[in-house]
Amino acid sequence: QKEVEQDPGPLSVPEGAIVSLNCTYSNSAFQYFMWYRQYSRKGPELLMYTYSSGNKEDGRFTAQVDKSSKYISLFIRDSQPSDSATYLCAMGVKIIFGKGTRLHILP
Amino acid sequence: NAGVTQTPKFQVLKTGQSMTLQCAQDMNHNSMYWYRQDPGMGLRLIYYSASEGTTDKGEVPNGYNVSRLNKREFSLRLESAAPSQTSVYFCASSEAANTEAFFGQGTRLTVV
Numbered sequence: 250q251k252e253v254e255q256d257p258g259p260l261s262v263p264e265g266a267i268v269s270l271n272c273t274y275s276n277s278a279f280q281y282f283m284w285y286r287q288y289s290r291k292g293p294e295l296l297m298y299t300y301s302s303g304n305k306e307d308g309r310f311t312a313q314v315d316k317s318s319k320y321i322s323l324f325i326r327d328s329q330p331s332d333s334a335t336y337l338c339a340m341g342v343k344i345i346f347g348k349g350t351r352l353h354i355l356p
Numbered sequence: 357n358a359g360v361t362q363t364p365k366f367q368v369l370k371t372g373q374s375m376t377l378q379c380a381q382d383m384n385h386n387s388m389y390w391y392r393q394d395p396g397m398g399l400r401l402i403y404y405s406a407s408e409g410t411t412d413k414g415e416v417p418n419g420y421n422v423s424r425l426n427k428r429e430f431s432l433r434l435e436s437a438a439p440s441q442t443s444v445y446f447c448a449s450s451e452a453a454n455t456e457a458f459f460g461q462g463t464r465l466t467v468v
Binding site: 325342 | 404431460
């Protein structure tokens, strides 16, 4: 079992919808969790950084961590075509990544 | 505001050739990382350096060596390139372990 699991998609949703992206992990020692966005042929850019359980909101983005279930989520409200990208979760001291979910927002 | 700078951006090597990928950060970060990204595989950690003078293996270290030259620079060396090392390589840095990492724009390496 990989330490971090993420559905690769692709996930297609209409513009304006709420998007939910998820990762599960196996190492209960993980305490720091990150979400990155990656556009084609670009480096990953940090979207959200959270510590331990709970929610964190930044504009249209909300990151949620449930340590008891070893499950993290990223919600995107009022999705835009410019949100079309690959979203990667990452965690741990060595910053282990999920495989990324390709998201398409349909105009 | 350069952040993390990787050189070169593109490289084609013949099997058996050697090369060094360079990475430098100007954020005074302690930790630095090298990843490779292949289609369908996500980002896989090759090596990381928690602080100047230390390095540690990641998930896929075979065929690579690293040098943490100083606090700013972390290089990745391929001693004898193989077609399986065709990939996009990303360098990243973070202030410390367990803090958010920032990435360079990548090096696209093709080994023929």
